[in-house]
Amino acid sequence: MQALVMQTLARTALFASLLFTLPALAQDAGTGDASAGERSWNKCRACHQIGEGAKNLVGPQMNGLFGRHSGTVEGYSFSAANKASGITWDEAVFAEYIRDPKAKIPGTKMIFAGIKNEKEIRDLTAFLKQFDKDGKKL
Template sequence: MKSFVVAAALSLAALTSQAQAQDAAAGEKVFVQCRACHQVGETAKNGVGPVLNGLFGRKSGTIEGYNYSDANKNSGITWDEAVFAEYIQNPRAKIPGTKMIYAGLKDEKRIADLTAYLKQFGKDGKKAQ
């Protein structure tokens, strides 16, 4: 019985990892629409929008060299999955006065996929292995 439980747990872990990889791959496709303003990766630079490397766990308005709106700098937000999901659905509702001009991403699956993709990138832009 004990070996069955261990085998089941290992199978579940493998499926979870595979699902996350699939979500990240789908999220990369979602990110195509974000690329007009944002970059990720080791060579990412601020553009119309700030670099999104290391987004989760970071305080809003803190990427060096990017000119944030006062609304963003003073929002008090620390990015996590729930805050990001709410923000990306309607940025101007979450942070009134933000410079981000984006109608919003409404589909929860696509938001989850985008989140999985962005979570791969550390502060240095390297993908977690």
């Protein structure tokens, strides 16, 4: 009988700890940290700019990325593959692309090994989503 009580208490304690842990895990799984994403942006800034006054460099400026059609930044010479990709950038498409750009758009000019860490991708996404098409922070 005592063993049964101990097992029940252990299960109750486990259940209680899950109730407190799961919301934190769910938040971590779904949202990114823009501050951490700004640090990840350092991997991008050699080729891209973002924010007010951003210009095209080796790669296009990244203002207002989400909701934009691929290959449409004014003044940037995109690859034919990028222009023909039919992509409209959203969080899921960006995550797939940034993991392995050449796999998502074969023929892209972007030379980047990719970001494999899911949390880093969410963080970078949160950072990018702060900027509207004019580079103003939302």
